[in-house]
Each structure stands twice: as structure tokens, then as C-alpha cells.
């Protein structure tokens with residue numbers, strides 16, 4: 001531990017004194033008149049993997065986008081390594097919910113992953129041989145190297161998900177925001193993605209991912225934020241992920257959620 005004179009307010013992320021990778025305080029977001037996320041707070045330290053868990057319409061995607069600083073907030077504050085997230089977007093990699101992406105745009109797998117290098121290059125330089133090599137290495141990590149020249153729209157859901165992960169990898173960010181990274185992927189891909197998350201975490205990265213399978217929260221993640229418009233609880237899985245908290249988040253409907261293996265498309 002650093003004998004650092006630190007703020008005594010101390011979050012519960014386990015890294016007293018360190019600047020959190022992500023610090024969300026009292027964030028309220030509305031698209032129209034009425035807020036869809038109320039007064040949400042969470043703190044994520046570097047080298048930690050956090051799940052956001054909650055029913056459909058709980059505001060999970062909204063909260064993730066608010067962390068990027070791209071949604072207007074009615075109230076609250078978001079800091080990424082102590083800064084406004086818009087100040088240095090290259091530190092944050094975002095993988096959107098797959099169903100929210102238009103897959104008809106004409107781009108190859110290579111193009112899509114190359115886009116991940118733009119943040120570091122700046123807009124005026126074109127990616128060169130070095131960037132292409134990084135892209136191919138990232139595609140290898142997600143076992144998609146044989147698909148580099150394929151159109152993105154021709155791939156299966158799980159393959160598209162792998163491509164977006166490769167794009168996040170080449171971005172070499174410090175904070176990863178992933179919206180339902182396991183949706184539409186098979187069991188083997190899910191294991192591969194979890195392995196990738198853990199290796200990113202072990203290299204000091206912070207990862208926040210929307211997750212739907214209550215049965216694997218404790219195995220995959222260090223921390224969890226339970227969201228139902230408001231944050232029901234947030235912190236280490238061992239402390240937060242209790243039956244009472246799960247029931248409070250899902251309004252007592254957990255039997256149904258567990259049984260359906262909720263993929264985020266079924267309305268509760």
C-alpha cells in the first residue's frame with residue numbers, strides 16, 4: 001500500500017488513494033422529460049472487472065453511454081482517471097450493444113478494426129503497416145484472422161462481437177465499456193471473451209460490462225453494479241450480489257430471469 005495522503009472519503013473499490021478508472025457520482029439521465037437513470041453512482045478501480053446487471057429497460061445501456069460523456073446529464077458527474085471522459089477519448093474503448101449497430105454499411109473486418117487505431121493516430125494520419133499488423137494480431141487474439149477481408153454484415157452475431165472486441169483491443173484503452181459482450185455468442189466464444197477480459201484486467205485495465213446471466217456473475221466479475229433505474233447496490237461481488245439485492249433489482253422475478261437465460265431481448 002502506498003503511504004499516500006489520500007482523500008478520506010475513500011470509495012469501496014479496494015484501491016484507496018488511487019484515482020479510479022471510472023467514477024460516476026449522482027448521474028441522472030433523461031432522453032425526454034422523465035429520467036431513465038436516477039442518481040447513479042459507482043466507482044471502478046484499475047485492474048477490476050465490473051458487471052452491470054439489471055432487467056430490460058433498467059438503464060444499463062444509458063448508463064454506459066453516460067460514462068462516455070455522450071449523453072446530456074441532468075445531474076451528476078463522470079470522471080475517467082480523474083478527467084472529463086471527452087478530454088481524452090482514446091483512453092476509453094466502447095463496444096455498443098450489437099443490436100444497436102447498422103450492419104449494412106460496406107466495410108470489411110479489417111476496416112472496422114483499423115478504426116480502433118484512429119484515436120491514437122489523430123484524424124490527419126492514415127493507418128500504415130504498423131497499424132495493419134496490430135489489427136491482424138488483435139484478430140488473431142479473437143480467432144478471426146481468417147475473416148479480415150470479409151464484409152462485416154456477412155458475419156454471424158458472435159463473429160461480429162469478436163470483431164468489435166478486436167477493435168477495442170487495438171485501441172489499447174485503459175477503460176473498456178462493453179454493452180452485452182456475450183449476447184448472441186456461443187459458449188466457446190463466451191469463454192474466449194472472458195479470458196480476454198481477465199488478461200486485460202491483469203494488465204491493469206478496468207472493464208465495465210453489461211451482463212445478463214446471473215449464474216456467471218461471480219465467476220466472471222470482481223464487482224457488480226445492480227441497476228434498476230437507480231443503483232440498488234454497487235461493489236465487490238461477494239458483498240453486493242446477495243439474494244436480497246437481486247430480488248430488489250428484479251422485483252422478485254428472478255426465477256423467471258434465471259430460467260430464461262435472459263439475452264436482453266425478452267421483456268420482463
Ligand SMILES: Nc1ncnc2c1ncn2[C@@H]1O[C@H](COP(=O)(O)OP(=O)(O)O)[C@@H](O)[C@H]1O
Pocket residue numbers: 031032036054055056057058059060061062063
Ligand atoms: N434514444 C432514446 N430515446 C428515448 N428513450 C430511450 C432511448 N434509449 C433508451 N431509452 C429508454 O430508456 C430506458 C432505458 O433504456 P436502456 O438504457 O436501453 O435500458 P437497458 O440497456 O437496461 O435495457 C428505456 O425505457 C428505454 O426505452
Ligand SMILES: [Mg+2]
Pocket residue numbers: 060061062097179
Ligand atoms: Mg441495453
